[in-house]
Amino acid sequence: MAKLSNIERHYWKHKEDLRLKRRHGIVEYLVTMRYIHDAIASMPHKPRILDIGAGTGRYAIALKNEGYEVKAVELVQHNIDVMLKNEPSMDAVKADARCLSFIPDNSYDITLLLGPLYHLIGDEEKLKALREAKRVTKPDGHIFVAYLLNDYSILTYCFAENRMAKLIEQGNVDSDFHVRTDSGELYDYVRIEDIDRLNAAAGLTRTKIFSPEGAADFMRTQINQMTEENFQLFIKYQMQIAERKDLIGAGSHVVDMLIPDAPDIPA
Secondary structure, three states, rough: OOOOOHHHHHHHHOOOHHHHHOOOHHHHHHHHHHHHHHHHOOOOOOOOOEEEEEOOOOOHHHHHHHHEEEEEEEOOOHHHHHHHOOOOOOEEOOOOOOOOOOOOOOOOEEEEEEEHHOOOOHHHHHHHHHHHHHHHHHEEEEEEEEEEHHHHHHHHHOOOOOHHHHHHHHOOOOOOEEEEOOOOOOOOOOOOHHHHHHHHHHEEEEEEOOOOOOHHHHHHHHHOOOOOOHHHHHHHHHHHOOOOOOOOOOOOOOEEEEEEOOOOOOO
16 A cells, blocks of 8 residues: 555544534635635626535535536545545546646636645745646636635644744744744645735736634634524624634635736737
8 A cells, every 4th residue: 555645644534524514614614605606606607616625525515516517626535535425426536736737728617726725835836736726717717725824823833832932943933923834744824925925926816815714713612612593693703704804814714716817918
C-alpha cells in the first residue's frame, strides 16, 4: 500500500463528512449555500457547477440533488469513496486543484474552491489553483474561494494553548503575528491583505467577501448547548452579519466571491 500523504492521513482521521453536519458546521454550510444560491439566481441560464476540493460532497451532492449539473474534483480517495457511498451517481474525479488539464477552458458557470487553499502552502501553490479555477470558469462566471484566517490560528492554537512565545522563538510566527507555514505542513493561514495580493496576481476581481460561520467555531460549546430556537436565531444572525467589514475576520474561515478580470484587448 502506498504511503499516505499528510492530507490523506488527516482526512482518514478527521471525518469531513460529519464536520458540516455538526452545529458549527451547519452554520458554515447554510451561509455558504445562501451565497451560492444568490450566484445561481443571478444567472440567465441554469449553471454548470464545478466543485474543486469537494471533500465528501456536502455541497456537490446537495446541488446535484437540486437539479444542477455538478462535477466534483477531490484529491483524497477516501473522501471520494465516502462521496460515492452517499451519492453513487455523483460525477467525481480524483485530481489536484493545481492541475485540471482534463477540464476544457471556460467550461463552468460556478466554480467552488472551498478547501484546497487551506492546504496549499505559499503564494505560488495557491496561485496555481486560482489560475486553474479561473481558466475553467466562463468569463461571466463566479468563483468561490475559501481561506483559513491567520488570526484564528493565532488565538486558538497559539495563545489559547499557551505556545505563542515558543512559536515566535522558533520562527513559526513572525513579529507581526503572522503564521509562517513551512512546505509540507498541513495548513496555511492568511489575512485579507494576503488574499488581495493573490487576487491581483491571478487576475480575479472580488464581488463579495463573507464570513461563513462567524464566531460559531470559537463558540462550539455554547452553540451545542443552545436550544433549537436560539440556534436558529444564531444562524439568522450570521446570515445578517456575514459581510460586515468589522466582523469579517471573526471566524476561522472567509469565502471570497470572485469574477475573472476582463482579458486584455490587444491594441
